[in-house]
Amino acid sequence: MVIKMNVILAQNLGFCYGVKRAIKLARDSASPSVRTCTLGPIIHNPQMVAKLAAEGVTMVDDLSEMQEGTVIIRSHGVGPQVYEAAAAAGLEVVDATCPHVKKAQMAAHDLAAEGYDVVIVGEKCHPEVKSILEWSGSTAAVIESVEETQQVKACGKLGIVAQTTFSGEKFRLIVATLLDRANDIKIARTICTATDQRQEAALAAARQVDKMLVIGGKNSGNTTRLAQLCAQVCPTEHIETAAELQPAWFLA
Ligand code: SF4
Numbered sequence: 001m002v003i004k005m006n007v008i009l010a011q012n013l014g015f016c017y018g019v020k021r022a023i024k025l026a027r028d029s030a031s032p033s034v035r036t037c038t039l040g041p042i043i044h045n046p047q048m049v050a051k052l053a054a055e056g057v058t059m060v061d062d063l064s065e066m067q068e069g070t071v072i073i074r075s076h077g078v079g080p081q082v083y084e085a086a087a088a089a090g091l092e093v094v095d096a097t098c099p100h101v102k103k104a105q106m107a108a109h110d111l112a113a114e115g116y117d118v119v120i121v122g123e124k125c126h127p128e129v130k131s132i133l134e135w136s137g138s139t140a141a142v143i144e145s146v147e148e149t150q151q152v153k154a155c156g157k158l159g160i161v162a163q164t165t166f167s168g169e170k171f172r173l174i175v176a177t178l179l180d181r182a183n184d185i186k187i188a189r190t191i192c193t194a195t196d197q198r199q200e201a202a203l204a205a206a207r208q209v210d211k212m213l214v215i216g217g218k219n220s221g222n223t224t225r226l227a228q229l230c231a232q233v234c235p236t237e238h239i240e241t242a243a244e245l246q247p248a249w250f251l252a
Helices: 017-029 046-054 080-088 099-113 127-135 147-151 168-178 193-206 221-231
Strands: 036-039 057-060 070-073 092-095 117-121 141-143 157-162 184-188 212-215 236-239
Touching (some): 017 070, 017 092, 017 099, 080 092, 193 221, 212 221, 221 236
Parallel strands (some): 157 184
């Protein structure tokens, strides 16, 4: 069957700066003589994780699985304890934490150090959010919806940090409901522009088409969010590879 159709690509797509940087650092670290592992998947993209494994960069879930070699910290980042544990184990560390994530980690750290009650606006189970939480001294509250802002008590000083890939619009709504909780409020809007740009570009493309394909890891929060946003505008499929394409999707 031949299906003719116009294909429009979103203006901003593909791996972001932080992910490209992490993949390059991982590739550059591969060595035939030194065991090189990422701590967790370098990105939430099974195809790229498999490619790196074939190039000699495998993965461990926990530092205890490594007695020697090089450990690569992925773009999501980790808490300070992981750097300490890696140093104590004598491992070489290649830090591929995205600089935007570092900024969010340091914002949480500095706000906590300055005596602010810290709120992280983000997904509780996301590794990046866990790392930001650990940099706050594990004292921050993590909330991801306007409803959950009820958990934030009135206080003297309130500091707010965002997960880098959080929805800009949702962040704005959550912050708006927190404005009456303290007189001294510091907001670190640590959402990275790559996320904003991809979300805007995906929505703009979705408005022009009959069907949207969002291609990326199904375990990726970023890609899943893009698919959810597009689904609000037009029928959308989230796929990882061309093998998942179904002709029936494109029949009028
Ligand atoms: S913070 Fe932005 S640039 Fe960095 S890895 Fe995440 S999406 Fe990519």
